[in-house]
Amino acid sequence: MSQRADKLSSQSADCKPLAIGSETLSVASVDAVARSVQPVALSQDKAFRKRIQKGADRVAELVHSGAQVYGISTGFGDSCTVSIPNEQLHALPLNLTRYHGCGLGEHLAPELVRATMLARINSLAHGVSGVRLELLEKLVALLQENVLPLMPAEGSVGASGDLTPLSYLAAALVGEREVLHKGQRRPAAAVLDELGIRPLELLPKEGLALMNGTAVMTGIACVTWTRARQLVDLANRITAMACLAMAGNANHFHPRLFEMKPHPGQSRSAHAIRAVLPDDSGKPGTRLQDRYSIRCAPHVIGVLDDSLDWCERWLEIELNSANDNPLIDPETGEVYHGGHFYGGHVGQAMDSLKTAIASVSDLLDRQMAQLVDSRFSNGLPSNLAWEANPEHASSHGLKALQISVSAWTAEALKLTMPATSFSRSTECHNQDKVSMGTIAARDALRVLELSEQTAVGLLVSVSQALEIRRRRGELSELPAELAETLSQVQKLCPFVTEDRALEGDLRELLAALRERRISA
Numbered sequence: 001m002s003q004r005a006d007k008l009s010s011q012s013a014d015c016k017p018l019a020i021g022s023e024t025l026s027v028a029s030v031d032a033v034a035r036s037v038q039p040v041a042l043s044q045d046k047a048f049r050k051r052i053q054k055g056a057d058r059v060a061e062l063v064h065s066g067a068q069v070y071g072i073s074t075g076f077g078d079s080c081t082v083s084i085p086n087e088q089l090h091a092l093p094l095n096l097t098r099y100h101g102c103g104l105g106e107h108l109a110p111e112l113v114r115a116t117m118l119a120r121i122n123s124l125a126h127g128v129s130g131v132r133l134e135l136l137e138k139l140v141a142l143l144q145e146n147v148l149p150l151m152p153a154e155g156s157v158g159a160s161g162d163l164t165p166l167s168y169l170a171a172a173l174v175g176e177r178e179v180l181h182k183g184q185r186r187p188a189a190a191v192l193d194e195l196g197i198r199p200l201e202l203l204p205k206e207g208l209a210l211m212n213g214t215a216v217m218t219g220i221a222c223v224t225w226t227r228a229r230q231l232v233d234l235a236n237r238i239t240a241m242a243c244l245a246m247a248g249n250a251n252h253f254h255p256r257l258f259e260m261k262p263h264p265g266q267s268r269s270a271h272a273i274r275a276v277l278p279d280d281s282g283k284p285g286t287r288l289q290d291r292y293s294i295r296c297a298p299h300v301i302g303v304l305d306d307s308l309d310w311c312e313r314w315l316e317i318e319l320n321s322a323n324d325n326p327l328i329d330p331e332t333g334e335v336y337h338g339g340h341f342y343g344g345h346v347g348q349a350m351d352s353l354k355t356a357i358a359s360v361s362d363l364l365d366r367q368m369a370q371l372v373d374s375r376f377s378n379g380l381p382s383n384l385a386w387e388a389n390p391e392h393a394s395s396h397g398l399k400a401l402q403i404s405v406s407a408w409t410a411e412a413l414k415l416t417m418p419a420t421s422f423s424r425s426t427e428c429h430n431q432d433k434v435s436m437g438t439i440a441a442r443d444a445l446r447v448l449e450l451s452e453q454t455a456v457g458l459l460v461s462v463s464q465a466l467e468i469r470r471r472r473g474e475l476s477e478l479p480a481e482l483a484e485t486l487s488q489v490q491k492l493c494p495f496v497t498e499d500r501a502l503e504g505d506l507r508e509l510l511a512a513l514r515e516r517r518i519s520a
């Protein structure tokens with residue numbers, strides 16, 4: 001297991017609750033909470049609680065004084081020119097949550113909803129959104145009890161934050177719409193009642209604070225990022241196995257070579273590939289230089305690895321930011337009107353990441369094209385069909401799997417069109433430039449899912465190829481790491497000796513990958 005993967009899993013194993021409000025959130029911790037590996041709690045820190053209280057008191061003061069503050073005493077967005085009469089102030093936040101209840105599309109997966117909730121709570125815990133401690137406590141209780149708002153995935157332009165999907169979080173808190181609880185879709189009010197959680201009555205600013213931010217795109221981005229990090233390790237391992245199976249040249253990954261062009265992720269990739277190849281695979285096989293999908297693998301995987309580094313920095317700034325409007329300094333009482341709900345950084349990170357992820361899928365797809373083609377594979381049988389099968393002539397081995405891998409890759413590549421380039425002027429031209437970061441994040445996750453399918457297809461293929469070499473007596477002992485990956489794969493997808501349907505095995509492998517049961 002790589003050092004980075006190690007860091008992720010040791011974090012997950014550490015079951016100390018994450019104290020929201022006194023810890024800096026990492027991308028990996030969001031993923032751990034999203035997968036329910038790490039519990040959460042609201043910080044008991046006195047200074048933190050005092051700060052939240054001060055912010056809420058300041059909002060109450062502003063309401064009392066009749067000051068004009070956006071979203072507290074005015075309409076929303078372009079309607080900021082409308083003053084709300086005192087007697088309607090209490091209706092304003094609830095109205096906001098209701099008129100945004102117009103999302104469509106599939107509901108976000110539970111894991112993504114949990115990531116979203118954590119991202120939103122952490123942003124509000126900054127103490128500059130003017131919400132009460134009670135609101136934060138109830139949000140944390142929903143997360144702890146796994147009461148997950150049914151949140152439609154579509155309808156956010158990603159600037160004004162994720163208003164529409166987050167309105168479903170606000171709705172759950174006030175006991176409206178539906179939630180997913182213990183695997184069942186039920187009215188929020190009934191579930192809150194059952195758990196003894198009183199629905200929250202929103203005070204001025206609280207509706208806006210819940211919804212006016214980047215939590216959905218950031219939550220999806222964190223889950224995608226963590227799985228993409230795993231894909232890097234897996235792609236390195238697959239490349240090493242493909243290289244060995246096709247009698248490739250390990251010297252393409254020589255450390256000296258990578259000192260001469262030292263992009264850090266690229267060098268890490270070269271190192272990860274070479275470190276698990278046998279010492280004697282340094283000499284050229286039948287070709288002096290392998291084809292690019294082997295020789296340039298670090299140059300492709302390294303782009304993803306290096307992109308993950310800057311994406312992580314951007315995501316962690318976003319995660320630990322106040323991405324609401326207006327923001328209220330609890331110390332000075334000053335109100336700042338701005339545009340921190342704009343998800344430009346998350347959008348750019350996700351648009352970029354999805355291209356790098358799809359490119360790795362493409363690389364693996366090209367490796368597979370070589371593996372199944374006896375003209376390119378240095379002696380492997382066509383379609384990797386096992387030649388000792390008495391019905392070898394009528395057997396087609398992994399032919400269809402290779403076609404599927406190409407289909408998954410094409411679908412991933414097709415989704416790399418940047419979402420952030422599609423800004424639309426919306427909401428009476430108040431939101432006349434928007435990020436589309438949520439679409440970018442959803443695309444990135446979909447590209448990642450397809451690329452994981454490709455990776456699983458390749459795991460089956462490289463394992464098949466190595467097992468063929470082993471059974472033929474062409475391989476001396478496998479290096480320990482490769483033997484370990486091979487045995488993990490073969491437990492879920494035994495060596496293919498005759499034609500059989502592989503879907504079940506592939507699904508098992510995908511599940512194992514997502515549950516981090518495959519080490520690379």
Ligand SMILES: N[C@@H](Cc1ccc(O)cc1)C(=O)O
Pocket residue numbers: 076077078159160161163212325326341427
């Ligand atoms: N994000 C907008 C607020 C907004 C809220 C709801 C809307 O329907 C539209 C805009 C702002 O802070 O300026």
